[in-house]
Amino acid sequence: MESVISVQALDKTYDSGFSALRNVHLDIHKGEIFALLGPNGAGKTTLISIICGIVNPTVGTVKADGYDIVKDYRKARGKIGLVPQELCTDAFESVWATVSFSRGLFGKAPNPAYLEQVLRQLSLWEKKDAKIRELSGGMKRRVMIAKALSHEPDILFLDEPTAGVDVELRRDMWEMVRELRERGVTIILTTHYIEEAEEMADRIGVINKGEIILVEDKSVLMDKLGQKQLHLTLDHPLEEIPSGLNGASLALGEGGHTLIYSYDSHDDNVGVANLLSNLSTQGINVKDLHSTESSLEDIFVNLVKEH
Amino acid sequence: MNLYAILAIYKFEMARTWRTLMQSIASPVLSTTLYFVVFGTAIGSRMGEIDGVSYGAFIIPGLVMLSLLSESISNASFGIFFPKFSGTIYEVLSAPVSPFEIVAGYVGAAASKSMLLGLLILATARIFVDYQIEHPVWMICFLALTAVTFSLFGFIIGIWADDFQKLQVIPLMVITPLTFLGGAFYSINMLPEPWQSITLFNPVVYLISGFRWAFYGVADVHIAVSFGMTLFFLTLCLTGIWWIFRTGYRIKS
Missing domain, CATH: 3.30.70 (Alpha-Beta Plaits)
Known part of the structure; x- marks a missing residue:
């Protein structure tokens, strides 16, 4: 199976001396939905942050679609979209402005038709001129997803995408994730909702205390350990x-x-x-x-x- | 080169200026106008010429420089501090942009805003005081170099600051006093020794002197020294920013 994210011997020790990741090896297959599970502080967000270029690795290599995230950072990062755990938005900007900003930041020429399609898909089109601070929590979460999708990434990281989101919106997001996968986007999600992983993931990875303790096909895992x-x-x-x-x-x-x-x-x-x-x-x-x-x-x- | 990214950051930052027009443009123009009214017209009319220039006209370069320095610093520092504060910096860090492109976007916008402000102040000053610009090319050159240099300095402050108070400390506690004592309202030749020599350690002296030379052809220090010092500060700030991105200081753990 072709690997779209390849993590080799990855270590991360913060300046405080805290060892967040230890000798992590992980391959994510092209086109799959991969769920990364782990308790709080297990290293999920650190791992995602390193792959996306937000945190520096201490040791090890990471490749995104064959491109080294350090040496070929432009090509590697251009492939990736990230929806972070926190609702970090530009409160005073309009939805349209912030999504256009994201597309430009990732080096893509303006494409209003594509952005309209993304906003419509996320039920945000009616709100395109609204200031982000006027939106509900669920709507803001959708804006975060729209921003991550604005540059047409091949790989999408969803860090706790449905945290604090109501059941209906969660179901909508699951549907959207499945549609993205249908279009060939590889999706890596971390979640606290195990039912989310059970519902959507093709493969499951479990991380604890900075170490990957298991990576398995969901069905095999359920059969083996169930x-x-x-x-x-x-x-x-x-x-x-x-x-x-x-x-x-x-x-x-x-x-x-x-x-x-x-x-x-x-x-x-x-x-x-x-x-x-x-x-x-x-x-x-x-x-x-x-x-x-x-x-x-x-x-x-x-x-x-x-x- | 990711030109779309530079443009995206630039447009995003400029949009904030238009959103906060009163605070970004109108307020500094008004406060500088008050200086012209009080010191230039009211008090200045009772004062003699300095180096053959009327007092009202003499203080114009210094007052423009005062606004230029403080606005360059505050625009650039807020521009990078706010994404850090709100968490939206994740997007810039995860985007395919080089440190140069990030700096070009943020600093370019901050410098544009403060240059625009400087030119607006100059235009406003014309209403109250008659002045001429002997070396317009050099005037623009000093305006641009100072705006870029102090926007770079503001960018460094924005990275360094971890709360709103720190953001204000340097402009208010360091830059404003240095500008007031850097010959904005007087020629440093009017100071007795040892203050005249001590003042030469104030970097703002060189900026104001060079800028004033572009207007009236008179300066406290030689134009070449002023220009050289401005380039030196520019290099110093660029080195600081290079170090920040090399080490990830306060932006990347």
Whole structure:
């Protein structure tokens, strides 16, 4: 798979001595949606900031579409659009002026038709003459995205794009991200909303304490690290797990009314039939049952805990 | 060369001037006009000539220089400080622009604004005082060089400042006193020793003297020295900015 962002042996130590990134290796594939997950202070924003040229790396190399971000910074940066985490906008400028400014800054000739298309796509066209300070938080977030898209980037970084955004706008943004991907734009997003990554990402990277601890296809990750649980609601509560069932991965739910069986869904012999048969043999009646699957959030929490 | 980027920054900064016309242009023109009225017309009419120039006309180059210096510094320092303060600097840092292009955009706009202001003040002065410009090319040359040099200096202050107070400290506490004591209202030849010699350590003396020479052909120091010192300050500021971008001082960690 062709790599559009290549990070090799990247370290970042700030002047304060804080080591924000340690020996980071990461390849982002062309045209994918890559979600970078990590707890606060894990190094997500530092990594993005280095790739975009805002922070200097201490050691290591980064290439964007084959261009070194230091030696070929013009070509590398021209490929990238960035929507930062903070709502940093020119409060007194109009939407149109700030988006035009962004396009010019990235060395592109004026193209009102393209900017109109971007603003319409983000439902900002009606607000093009409005001062940014007059806009709502969600609208300002859209302006940030419009600015990042104004120079037609091939790679788009979205650092916590939907933080503080209502559900409807979040859904709109997901839709827009998918459309961008359809047009061949590679998207790298960091998010605190695991459901966002679960909903959109093709691949997931997890960063913790400045180190990339995992990069995996989302589906593979869910399959590999995901667990299934069967919840059995019992006729009569149990005080303890019957001795004949101790070998199985069983736990008692609150009040003893539920028996929880954890299993790997990819195992050839998941043991559900055996369990039900054993329960019947021991005279334990099952009133109801349902199964659950670990979410990406569960996987993420477990991974970060382990490291 | 990313010309679109230079133009984008330049237009963005100039747009702020038009948005804040009262503060950017009208206010400095009005305050300098008051100097002309009080010192040039009212008091000046009762004072004798200095170096063969009427007092009202004598103070014009110094007053223009006073506005030029303070406005160049404040325009350029605010221009780069505000994106740092609001966080929008991320966009400039992540754009495919070189340090030269960034400086050209911000400093070019700041210098344009202060030159425009200087010319407006000169035009306003004509209403109150009769003056001539013996060396118009040199006058424009000094005006432009000083505007660019002190806009570069303002850019450095804007990078250095991490709050609004620091932004004001240098223009108010250093530049204004140096201008008042740099021969804006008198010829330094009128000072007794050792003040006359001490005044020569004031860099603004050379700027005002050179600028006044362009008007009336009279100067406190030789024109070549004035011109040389102006170029020296320009080089000093350029070196400071080169160092800032080389080290990332206060803009890039």
